[in-house]
Amino acid sequence: MMDFDKLFVTRDWFGKPVRRNEDVKFVKGEATYVDDIDMNCAHVAFLRSIFAHARLKKIDTSRAEALKGVLAVITGPEVAEVTKPLPARAITRPARQYVMATGKVRYQGEPIAAVVAEDRYIAEDALELIDVEYEPLQPVMRIEDALKPDAPLLFEEAGSNTLLDDTMEHGDYEKACREADMVLKETFRVHRYSSTPLENWAIIARHDKGTDSFTVWANDQQPGRSMTTVCGTLQIPTHNLRLIVPESGGGFGIKLAIWPYIVILCLLSRKVDKPIKWIQTRREHLLGGTHAPDGIVEIEMPVKKDGTFLGLSVKDYQNDGSFIHTAGIYGLIKFATMVGQYTIKATRMEVLSIATNKGPTVQNRGVGKPTMTFALERMVDIAAKKLGIDPAEIRFRNFVKPEQMPYTTPSGEIYESGDYPECLRKGLALGEYDQCKKQQAELRKQGRYIGVGISTGVEPGTSNLGYYYTSSGVPEYMGSGEGAIVGVDYDGNINVMIGSVDTGQGHATVIGQVISDMLGITPDRVRVDNTLDSFISPYIGHSGCYSNKFNDVDLGAVIKATEKVRARIFTLAAHMLKADVSNLKLGDGHVHVTNDSGKKVSFKDIAALAYKKITLLPEGMEPGLKEIAYYRNPYAKLPNKQNFNVQLTHSNSCHVVTVEVDIETGFVKFLKYVIIHDCGNQINPAIVEGMAIGSTVHGLGATFLEEFVYDDNGQLLTTTFMDYLKPVAATVPHFEMGHHYSPCPTSLLGSKSAGEGGAIGSLAAVANAVEDALSPFDVKVTSLPLTPEKVVKAIKETKVI
Amino acid sequence: MQVKVKINGKEYQDDVEPRMLLVHFIREKARLTGTHIGCDTGNCGACTVLFNGRTIKSCLMLAVQANGAEIMTIEGLSTNGLHPIQDAFLEKFGFQCGYCTSGMILSAYVLLQSNPQPTDHEIREALEGNLCMCTGYQQIVESISYAATKMKEAGK
Structure with missing residues (x-):
């Protein structure tokens, strides 16, 4: 983390809920998404x-x-x-x-x-x-069927439907079992769902005959990698593809897999004399564009009678459907933070990627962490019940303590900062945990069933790419980084481009806040173009909007480029003011001489020297006032199965939820929903809050409503929003937010991931609350979604959801 | 077939196929691209427009059915600066990716015409036909509530 006194000239914008004035276009219907680009296109439709x-x-x-x-x-x-x-x-x-x-x-x-x-x-x-x-x-739909020795094979050349089976072991798991008073075992199932961005996939491709090159407009979330995958697949040099990413109507990971369609559009565009456009329909999107995999998680947890968790063993079966590009990724990401917020010393994880005839899977918000957290946090509650310890208390006994930070997990993941006990204490207070528990006992006498659920989760960010190669060889991509260009224009205002793209996070506003405080100006003087253009933008292989990397490496690149520009501004100002750089300071869009009040020069005048009156520049100085910088998180370890950090920042959250279950209808009503979130320093708290709540609602959709349901013939039965149900305003609770601030020592601004936390913690919190509500009926929750039908059936017959 | 529609006060006339959806007419013939398409089945509300003063999903109507109608899209809400609801969505962070926003604002506009001081519950009920995948709705509800207060203060 940088010294803010040196980094910032003012503190007027950083950390404040600054309005997204750069994004006025969205409220006026004037944003340009791919489908809004008017190019007299021909149109593409797919036979499926x-x-x-x-x-x-x-x-x-x-x-x-x-x-x-x-x-x-x-x-x-x-x-x-x-x-x-x-x-x-x-x-x-x-x-x-x-x-x-x-x-x-x-x-x-x-x-x-x-x-x-x-x-x-x-x-x-x-x-x-x-x-x-x-x-x-014969279609193969379920994991169990795919694993049968005589199962039809998806890929005959693989000789098996299990395309990845890898085991990672850290610490002495056998010893943990020997020392344990008991080893708890459970199997959990999580269904298929997706975050379904409201804008479907969209691509325009234009072929230039003279150069046999392509220009493509696509709402691609990871254009840095798409450049090489598309060109590699087409077998063309990368300079023959110009990829442009304009506004994007939400991503959540689901737009990381557009590139195969870019390949097809490019090939088609060669055949016609005009640009061609493909706009995915919602049915196409739900059929195969794309899903989070369904999975089975078999857990073993050796514990002591006092509640100490000694170890954790997970066998993770991932139904990765039929898209080999990203198959296997979920299990490896689950593995990275499998111990959650606990000081578990010995871990074993077997990761299996199973091919079936379900649709493609790609990284959906949280990528495996929602499932892993669901399984772990359910297991914690099961342990608490078994040992007669309060669910909050058993967590306190096992938390990584703030004084242990930075904490390294058995596999090498480094939790840089955080105060897990304090977050839970805040959650219990705001969630009125004790009162709810008391109320629970009273209401039960009246035949009403309320339950309180807790979930604590780690929300990692900034993927250290290459983690999947800890299983399979030499990495093509490693670490995490981003690029940025920051320049002063003719009028003395600031123009910015970054290699990343924005899928709704208000990047322009946040960048404006940081630069304004670095240069002593107001955000209305900073213009950020979120459009990625591979011919102009400073992109690298990692460029894109995923894994919560914006707050870390994207802003890192912006800061580094702004520092370079700032140094040049000072050099030019010193020349103009005939002063020493050490006597200059920034303020109100001017450079002032500190010991000579009134002596100053404006950015506009400095720009005039840099761009127009270039004969007057100091000897040897190049014209122009624009700088490019790339930044990488320096804490990424080299790929090594025994010691590797899959993610480079680690936020945390705790959800405390009170629900009431109607035992006749199986319907679950929220009485209270509390989120305590710690993502270190918040650059724009209102944006952080929106993402924390939005991601929580993704989790609630997955917990209650959303499921890709296939019949035995492999036909998807949920191909519209009439069958694949999404949360609406009237069915989600009002969330009470609490915050904790543990600055991240390894990011420049002390910030950490903010976009996935709710999607990670909510499934478990709600499941724990529902099980607590139904404890008089001995119902155990081991699967999702918690549909009313399943709830009623469990109460009356099965005792298991 | 000939279709004549007034959109945001301006008349559009064109010869269209009978099967052309109204939303395609608005986006491709009138080139008003603030009206979006999110689901094709009338569930998401991204294509919400005002049809003779009431909200409809323009993906569920044929262009020819709109013959003679008066339509208002997001582009027609305020020709001069921001409408208080638009301003409120900025002030209270009522959007993230912006794709649902046109529909959300038009639904809010119709709600506040009939119910100028809605409760949060009433706002949530009124947004039943509009999906937002980003915000979890809370900041949208706050935006509309804030807009109602501001509009009352301004006597609008």
Whole structure:
């Protein structure tokens, strides 16, 4: 963390809920998302597999091509001929797959062919005219079925549906079991869901015949990596792709997997003389664009009678569906913070990535941590009940203490800062834990069932890429970083570009706050262009909006570039004012001479020297007043299975929830929902609050409503928002927020991740509250979602949800 | 088929296919792209517009059904500066990615016309047809409540 007295000239903006005035366009309907770009495009529609698992015997596109208004058609086999197969990041078994189905289809909705036509209506008509001959195969949907010795194989070349099976062991787990008074065992199941950004995937591609190059506009969340994956797949040099990312209507990880469609659009654009556009429909999005995997978590926890957790063993089965690019990632991320906030000394984790005929999976908000936290925090409550210790007390007994910070977990993850006991104390106070417990006893006498649930969770950020290679070899990407360009323009105002993109986090406002305090100006003088343009923007392989890296490396790059600009401003001002740099200071958009009141020069005049009156520049100084800087988090360890930090910052939160369960209907009502969040220094508290609450509602959707339901034939039954239910304003509680501030010593601003916490902690908190409410009925919660039907059935018959 | 529609006070006339959705007419013929498409099935409310003064989902109506109608989109809410509801969404951080915002603001606009001082509960009920995937709704509710107060103070 930097010395703020040296970093900042003023403290007027940092840490304040500054209005997002840069984003007035959003409230006026004037933002430009991909679909809003007017380029007289032709339109693309995809023919998608009607089967979950089938061989493709024949595709005949001749009738479609003959339709008036159809400009071109492309099929999977044609795509496969000119592209490389998908690169697999985490799996270790060989599996060959292309961006479009060829030979066989592996999920309902997998693209088989694409049509480009004068408009979308004609393109959709043409899909009806493509004749496909399928040979249906037995679909494999559930993990248990995929693991059977005679199970049909998704990828014959892999020889198994288990594409990754890796075990990581740290500390002496066997010893922990020997020393334990008991070893608790449980199996948890978490279903498939997604954060479903409101704007679906959107791409425009334009081919330039003269150079055989492409310009693509896409709402891609990770353009730095997409540049190399798209170009690698197309087998073109990266300078032949110009990728532009304009406004994006939400991401949550789900827009990290757009790149296969960019490849297809590029190939199609070669066939026509105008730009082409594909706007994903919601049905397409829900079918395969994309999901968080469903999974089974088998947990063992050796504990002492006094409640001490001695070890943790997890066997994690991940139903990764049929997208080998990101298969296996979830388990490895779960592993990173599997001990949660506890001083568990010995861990073992077996990570299995299972291929099935469900849709593709990609990093959804929290990436595995919601499932891991659900399983761990449920286990903690189960231990508390078994040992007769209060759920809050057992957590206090096992927490990493603030004096132990920075704390290194058995596998090498470093928790830089945090006060877990204090956060829980605040949570219990604000959540009126003791009063709720008292009330619970009284209400039960009246036949009302309320329950209180606690969950504490670690919210890591800034992925140290390469973690998946701790399982599979040499990393292509390591660490985390970002780039930024900061310049003073003609008028003395500040222009900024960064390599990252914004999916709704108010990056422009936050960057404006930091730069304003660094240069002694007001945010209205800072203009940030969030558009990424790979020909102009300072992007690197890590560039993008994911893993909560903005507050750390993105702002790190902005700070470093601003420091360079500031140094140049001082040099030029010293020349103009004929003063020594050490006697200068910034304020009100001017450089002042400290010991000569009234002597000053404005940024505008400095800019005039730098850009216009360049003959007057000091000897040897280059014109211009714009600087580029790249920044990486310096604490990333090298990939090493025995000692590695998968994430580079660690926020934490605690949720304390009181619910009432209607035992007749199974409906769960919130009586109180408290979130205590510690993400270190908050740069814009109102933005942080929005993300903490928003991510919590993602978790509540997953806990109660959202589920991708497949039938035995592999048909997805939830393909609209009428079946795949999302939370609405009337069904979510009012959240009471509390904060704690443990500055992060390893980020420049003392800030930590803020975008995923609620999605991580909420599932467990609610599940614990529901189980507590139903304790008179001995109901145990081991799975999600907690639908009314399941709740009622558990009360009356099964005793297990 | 010929369609004549007044959008934000301006008349648009075009020859469209009978199957063209109203939302496509608004976005592609009138080029008013503040109206968004999020679900295609009338659930998300990103395409909310005012149709003869009432909110509708413009993805559930054909352009030809709108013949002769008066429509207001987000672009028509305030031609001069910000409407108090728009200002409130900025002041209270009632948006993140902005994709649902046009629909949210128009639903709030209609609510505040019939119920100028709604309770939080009434605001939440009124947003039943608008999904926001980012905010968890709390700051949206606060924005609308704040707008109601400001509009009352201003006597609007």
